Amino acid sequence: MINKLKIILLTFLSASNLLFLTGSVALAAPSNPLEQACNTNAQTKDSPLCKQAAGQGTEDPIAGPNGVINKAANIIAIITAIGAVIMILIGAFEFVTAGGTGFKSAVAGAAPTRVAKARARIASGLIGLVVVALAWAIVRLITDRVLG
Numbered sequence: 001m002i003n004k005l006k007i008i009l010l011t012f013l014s015a016s017n018l019l020f021l022t023g024s025v026a027l028a029a030p031s032n033p034l035e036q037a038c039n040t041n042a043q044t045k046d047s048p049l050c051k052q053a054a055g056q057g058t059e060d061p062i063a064g065p066n067g068v069i070n071k072a073a074n075i076i077a078i079i080t081a082i083g084a085v086i087m088i089l090i091g092a093f094e095f096v097t098a099g100g101t102g103f104k105s106a107v108a109g110a111a112p113t114r115v116a117k118a119r120a121r122i123a124s125g126l127i128g129l130v131v132v133a134l135a136w137a138i139v140r141l142i143t144d145r146v147l148g
Contacts, residue, residue, distance in 0.1 A: 038050035063147040064143070065144050067143065070139070070143050070144075073135075073136055077132050077133075077135070077136040080128070081132050084128035084129045084132065085125070085129070087124065087125035087128065088122055090121060091120075091121030091122035091124075091125060092122060094117065094118035094121065095115065095118035098114040098115045099114065
């Protein structure tokens with residue numbers, strides 16, 4: 001069961017990294033295709049379509065500060081962070097129930113491997129949290145400062 005959880009967590013982390021890397025490819029600048037038509041003719045300037053286009057602003061709905069990329073990055077970061085915290089909690093539970101004898105046990109190899117696995121799981125969960133936080137910060141930096 002633990003191996004299945006590990007595989008699921010790695011899948012989420014891989015998918016989130018893939019989306020973070022491909023999400024910053026949308027480098028198209030926001031533009032209003034009606035700008036020239038609305039600004040050159042006095043009759044079209046007061047049309048409802050031109051008023052609606054002017055009210056939308058210049059914020060890019062894909063890569064802007066409130067765009068799809070940021071929303072997807074937030075959702076993926078939350079899901080993977082929850083997965084990493086679950087892995088940390090599972091590692092902590094395994095650590096507590098490992099037998100309490102530490103690495104040097106008189107039992108024939110049972111406790112040291114359980115303690116080592118628990119410590120490795122906790123360390124992996126912490127590393128996963130750091131990776132998710134850095135990936136989310138990089139996506140926000142690119143979409144807010146570079147593209148926005």
